[in-house]
Amino acid sequence: MNLKLAFIGTGNMGGALARAASRDPENDLFLVNRHPEKAIKLQAEIGGTVAECAEAVEKADMIFLGVKPVVLPSLCETIRPMLAAKKYPFVIVTMVAGVSIAKLRSLLGADYPVIRIMPNTPVSVGEGMILYTSAAENYTKGFLHVMRYAGKFLPVEERLMEAGMAVSGCGPAFVDLFVEALADAGVAGGLPRKDAITVAAQMVLGSAKLILESGKHPGELKDAVCSPGGTTIQGVRKLEEKGFRSAVIEAVIAAKDA
Numbered sequence: 001m002n003l004k005l006a007f008i009g010t011g012n013m014g015g016a017l018a019r020a021a022s023r024d025p026e027n028d029l030f031l032v033n034r035h036p037e038k039a040i041k042l043q044a045e046i047g048g049t050v051a052e053c054a055e056a057v058e059k060a061d062m063i064f065l066g067v068k069p070v071v072l073p074s075l076c077e078t079i080r081p082m083l084a085a086k087k088y089p090f091v092i093v094t095m096v097a098g099v100s101i102a103k104l105r106s107l108l109g110a111d112y113p114v115i116r117i118m119p120n121t122p123v124s125v126g127e128g129m130i131l132y133t134s135a136a137e138n139y140t141k142g143f144l145h146v147m148r149y150a151g152k153f154l155p156v157e158e159r160l161m162e163a164g165m166a167v168s169g170c171g172p173a174f175v176d177l178f179v180e181a182l183a184d185a186g187v188a189g190g191l192p193r194k195d196a197i198t199v200a201a202q203m204v205l206g207s208a209k210l211i212l213e214s215g216k217h218p219g220e221l222k223d224a225v226c227s228p229g230g231t232t233i234q235g236v237r238k239l240e241e242k243g244f245r246s247a248v249i250e251a252v253i254a255a256k257d258a
Ligand SMILES: NC(=O)c1ccc[n+]([C@@H]2O[C@H](COP(=O)([O-])OP(=O)(O)OC[C@H]3O[C@@H](n4cnc5c(N)ncnc54)[C@H](OP(=O)(O)O)[C@@H]3O)[C@@H](O)[C@H]2O)c1
Pocket: 008, 009, 010, 011, 012, 013, 014, 015, 032, 033, 034, 035, 036, 038, 053, 066, 067, 068, 069, 071, 074, 075, 095, 096, 097, 098, 118, 119, 120, 121, 169, 170
């Protein structure tokens, strides 16, 4: 399936999705950014064409909107006449947090086919989590195909997007903090910093894989590490004493409500 994909906004998230899309050599990428330097740098890494907005919108079959929410209204104003002049088939894919499909359509002035996604930055290494709501039935299969190297996909009702965003969109930052803290502890114990980060990150990767591949509840897997009278349960006791679980729950809810 040879499709043309336009990425408007090649920052952290748009750039990560473009990286994922570039793993399928059949995809033709158009990279558009307000200051083109970022798009030029990305092109040097993944290929594709650095383009002006008008050219990308005109040529693309799939238009990814990757700008910050605050910038979206002015971008929509710019592309509104371009879309009005464009012939089907095409679909708009929005990653903009907090902006509903209905709101985006009203900003664009027409009920275009839209797929709203909530991705995360690990898509750039093929291990992302993408929640999506489709108001573009005929295009969903094509979207899932061209982005198949991004990671896992989960269709959700649009009202659940914010909850999903707080867990998987913001989650990488929380995990990064956790890994950094684990590595600090490793350094305190004498491990060189680089080794401490590798050990901590690989442990998180492996634990996540074990949860997904075993299908077991995380509590059961935790119990399997905690030998009676052993060392791990003492660590668990300390985490509970310091409010670890409550801190994580409150962090996710704060992100959802922000
Ligand atoms: N970061 C995440 O993990 C994450 C996760 C899920 C969803 N999202 C969503 O993804 C969107 C982008 O977030 P981000 O973190 O990637 O932000 P970011 O790194 O600031 O990227 C936004 C990009 O949009 C560009 N831009 C601004 N106005 C533009 C225009 N009119 N035309 C073309 N490009 C334009 C900016 O270019 P300049 O640098 O030149 O201004 C910047 O490169 C947001 O809506 C956010 O809600 C982000």
